[in-house]
Amino acid sequence: MKQAHKKLLQNCLLIMAGAFIYSVAINDLLLPHQIGEGGVTGLTALGFYTLKIQPALTNIVLNSILLVIGYKFLDKKTIFYSLWCIAWISVFLKLPPILHYQTKQTLIPAIFAGVLMGAAMGLIYRGNGTIAGSTIIASILNKYFGIQTGTAMLGLDLLVAIPSGLVIGTERMFLTIIELYIAAEVLNILNNLFGAKYSVKIITSKVEPMAAALSDQLKQGITMVHTHGYYSGEQRDMIYIICSKKQSVKLFALIEELDPSAMIVLEPVHSVAGNELQLLK
Template identity: 25%
Template sequence: MKEKIKEYCLIIVGVFLVALSLEYFFIPNNIAAGGLTGLAIVINHYIPSISTGPLVFIMDLVLFIVGFIFLGKSFGVKTIVSSFSLAGMMTIIEKFFNPQALTEDLMLASIFGTFITAIGMAIVFNANASTGGTDTIAKILNKFFHIDIGKSLLAVDFIITLLGAITFGINIGLYGLISVIINGIAIDKVIEGFHVCKEVTIISSKNDEIGKFIMNDLERGCTYLKGVGGFTGKDTYVLYAVLGRSEFIKLKQHISKIDPRAFITVGEVHEVMGEGFRNIQ
């Protein structure tokens, strides 16, 4: 139950960041940086009586069925929450806060708007949801074709960016394209950052004690690998484990107390699946 509440709280935070970037960077500057929001900006230009918030909500309904069919009930419910939240937040901001562009410099608007959007969308994706629309299509491509979400989003949003260029001119269209490209790359990098773990190999005379600390205190698994010392020619064991950042700090402190002469190598892994980590599915 706590995990579900945490996921929905993260979704709301991520959606809020996306709404802020849209209302204060993209929409006032007519930058159609892909997605249904980009398409809504284009439609709003031709039909100004319909604001972007309700437009996003209407178009999202069309893709909800696709999300339910291909991504399962859990994803569909979360996506409904995030999509309703995004449309609702955008509508509230438009009605009550009269949003204005924080900067009219198109380059600054593209860069800052894109990075805020990327962080927000990465938080939402990491909670196994999307902000709806083209995000759902990107998630489907990721699931069935194993294409990175950022790259999937880039491919899907390219057409909408072209529509923006036709509507608002090639200059603004190119800024929209920059935003789409940066957004695709940034989302993957932010998501990778959420899952970075430490891959640790240890050679120590106290391997048994270190192994017990990893399993009992850190509640992580570890593996003993047989080896032969190149200098001594003696049999030895190499301890291998994958830990979270905070867990590695605790392990390092423990090893420094019991065997300061231990040999340790540490690397970063960007995704770990299996028992104790993310489900392989």
């Protein structure tokens, strides 16, 4: 139970940090330079530019509607963390500007905002949350179709960003597209570095000691797949594991120590449904 509470606290703090960085990018870089955004944030910016509607208000109203949609497709923990994220973004959007950065070279704030947005969303995803908006739909596309989250978000955000040129002008529309592309790339990079999953297949003559050592190392179940050699006819179990990139480094070292001649196949996994802890033991 203590471990669950610790994980809950960790996720909430990660999401709060991401929400703060996300809000700084909006308040200090996008809005002062009239750069648009995608998804709900883009609609929020357009509402501010045209009708002077406070971003905190449109953020919580529009995202709440999308969370109702996401409730049917995403797990309840993701919905809870997303509500937590939306609430804190709305709170931080009410804060006065922190960076006080103004420049006529609007490409600079567009690039900087893209980096901050991508980093913020990376933190929020690490906390198992989303910023709702297009990320709800992107998470659904990732879960059911295996599309990378950053790539899906970019496509969805462009549906709002491109028409926004009618309000903010063609030049700032292109700046918005640049910002969205950078944010998507930063998010994909962070996900690949810290959140990527890999499937590992191991063929070894030391199946039992190998499986026991890996299970103890990874603290999760190990799936055994029954196989046999075509020419030799030899029957042997193959070890199958889903692990993170960080875990795979330790895994390779352990396999090398136990059986240097073991055959290992490592493949990236674009989407994992369920919990790898539930793999057959």
